[in-house]
Amino acid sequence: MEFHHLGTKKIFVDTTTEPVTSLEEILRILSAKVLQIPHGTDIPLKSGEKRIIENVACPICAELCDYLKIEITGNRIVRNIGGCAKSVSKFLNYHKDRILKPYIRINDKLVEVSLEEALDKAADILVNAKYPLIYGLSITSVKTDEYAIQLAELLRGAVDNPSTFCHGPTSLAVQEVGGVFTTFSDVINLADLVIFWGSDPINSHVNHLSRNIVPKGRFIGGRKDRKIVVIDIRRTELANMADLFIQVKPGRDVELITALRMALHDLDIEVDNVAGVPRDMVYKLADMMASAKYGVIMYGLGITENGVKHRSVEELMKLVQDLNEYTKFAVMPMRGHYNVVGSNEASLWLTGYPYAVDFARGFSRMYVGVTTAMDLLINGDVDAALIVGHDPVASFPRKAVQHLSRIPVIVIDPKWSLTTAFADVIIPSGMTGIECEGSAYRMDKIPIRMKKILDPPPGVLCDYEILKLLIDRVINKKVGKA
Ligand code: SF4
Numbered sequence: 001m002e003f004h005h006l007g008t009k010k011i012f013v014d015t016t017t018e019p020v021t022s023l024e025e026i027l028r029i030l031s032a033k034v035l036q037i038p039h040g041t042d043i044p045l046k047s048g049e050k051r052i053i054e055n056v057a058c059p060i061c062a063e064l065c066d067y068l069k070i071e072i073t074g075n076r077i078v079r080n081i082g083g084c085a086k087s088v089s090k091f092l093n094y095h096k097d098r099i100l101k102p103y104i105r106i107n108d109k110l111v112e113v114s115l116e117e118a119l120d121k122a123a124d125i126l127v128n129a130k131y132p133l134i135y136g137l138s139i140t141s142v143k144t145d146e147y148a149i150q151l152a153e154l155l156r157g158a159v160d161n162p163s164t165f166c167h168g169p170t171s172l173a174v175q176e177v178g179g180v181f182t183t184f185s186d187v188i189n190l191a192d193l194v195i196f197w198g199s200d201p202i203n204s205h206v207n208h209l210s211r212n213i214v215p216k217g218r219f220i221g222g223r224k225d226r227k228i229v230v231i232d233i234r235r236t237e238l239a240n241m242a243d244l245f246i247q248v249k250p251g252r253d254v255e256l257i258t259a260l261r262m263a264l265h266d267l268d269i270e271v272d273n274v275a276g277v278p279r280d281m282v283y284k285l286a287d288m289m290a291s292a293k294y295g296v297i298m299y300g301l302g303i304t305e306n307g308v309k310h311r312s313v314e315e316l317m318k319l320v321q322d323l324n325e326y327t328k329f330a331v332m333p334m335r336g337h338y339n340v341v342g343s344n345e346a347s348l349w350l351t352g353y354p355y356a357v358d359f360a361r362g363f364s365r366m367y368v369g370v371t372t373a374m375d376l377l378i379n380g381d382v383d384a385a386l387i388v389g390h391d392p393v394a395s396f397p398r399k400a401v402q403h404l405s406r407i408p409v410i411v412i413d414p415k416w417s418l419t420t421a422f423a424d425v426i427i428p429s430g431m432t433g434i435e436c437e438g439s440a441y442r443m444d445k446i447p448i449r450m451k452k453i454l455d456p457p458p459g460v461l462c463d464y465e466i467l468k469l470l471i472d473r474v475i476n477k478k479v480g481k482a
Helices: 023-029 085-092 115-128 142-155 168-177 184-190 208-213 237-241 253-264 279-291 310-323 340-351 373-378 398-404 418-422 463-481
Strands: 002-006 009-013 050-056 068-073 076-081 103-106 109-112 132-136 158-160 193-197 227-232 244-247 294-299 328-333 384-388 409-413 425-428 438-441 447-450
Touching: 023 418, 068 085, 076 085, 103 115, 115 142, 115 384, 115 409, 115 425, 115 463, 132 142, 132 373, 142 158, 142 340, 142 384, 142 438, 142 463, 158 373, 168 310, 184 208, 184 294, 184 328, 193 279, 227 237, 227 279, 244 279, 253 279, 253 310, 294 310, 310 328, 340 438, 373 398, 398 418, 409 418, 409 463
Parallel strands: 132 158, 132 384, 193 227, 193 294, 227 244, 294 328, 384 409, 409 425
Antiparallel strands: 002 009, 050 068, 068 076, 103 109, 103 425, 438 447
């Protein structure tokens, strides 16, 4: 039996003799429309001409490593040089467990249909809905994001992406107080102090340290000239490599940020301890920050999703603005999916809002807690959903998932997922970055070209092509209805 301390709560972990819940049982509990997801088919592999493609970008996390060397024989990917273990696994297994045909649900069975039939049924669902939701869009290209937003506007629906539960608070904080951001190259060439706050790239962005922290830059001699500080609620693996580790009490980061601002402004901190951090440590950290030549705070969900949400990020942005009175300092949000930044950017330039955009009144609006995908589903506000390249059933709360069992759902995805068990129409798509090209935005907002290195399976289109066909069909059906 093992005890863990989680803030003031104590939890324990013990072995169990309970049988593992089967997939069918999970789907039954969640009220899925079909209880058996068809077995994924593997794309048949054929060896053939050997090719090596250089400078391939990895379509997994927002590190977007664009220096991979991919070796292919025929349509078999045999090597991935430069990618981390996750990347090697994605490329070498791209052919496995794929959706290769469109499906329509009839009663509790998914029936194979032609692409034309699937598109027609999907367009019918969308045109007949009063208020449909389009969700996903961070594991695909910017072009797909643009078409999805166009479709949402056409339908007077809502469109959202996963920032809604990750770095949405960053977008809100920037709207309130602005932000000082930086790029990978500035970090490599200039940063002599890097603070990882509520982020753990050793697990989340595996190549991040070897790419940005260890190398020599133009004005920095590599790791030996670069101090690393880790601030987290527990001692992570990264903390063991850091020059300084500061353990903060869960959910109380905002107090520590405020205390750092006070220390910078020579105000007295009257308590001995702030959020679990001794007062002397607060002064020491404030001093390290103010005396750095170029400092960067790389922050993750430990800041954005820690209870007070965008207020923590706002305070962090103000701290960095304060620091710029003494030296150069910036932030870098450690974003998750490889194009979640692109989904925010496309949404911003097309609608004025980064996520949770509603077109019900014919113009764009955004109300967090009202037009966010999770709230639209939990409150039962939407009457149809189009999910592009995502698996909300695997991550959304049960109440939101159960609403997906009550409304028609269209899924566009290269692979089977839990969400496909809630679908009325499934349309297979090619994998962006392997079978479809496009652009994506790295976590530091640099656009990166995603290459096409193989053809999609026969009859399978890229998701932006599917959305374009869907838009044409929706326009035709709307004109026919008018
Ligand atoms: S760090 Fe992220 S982008 Fe880079 S290879 Fe690994 S998964 Fe891919």
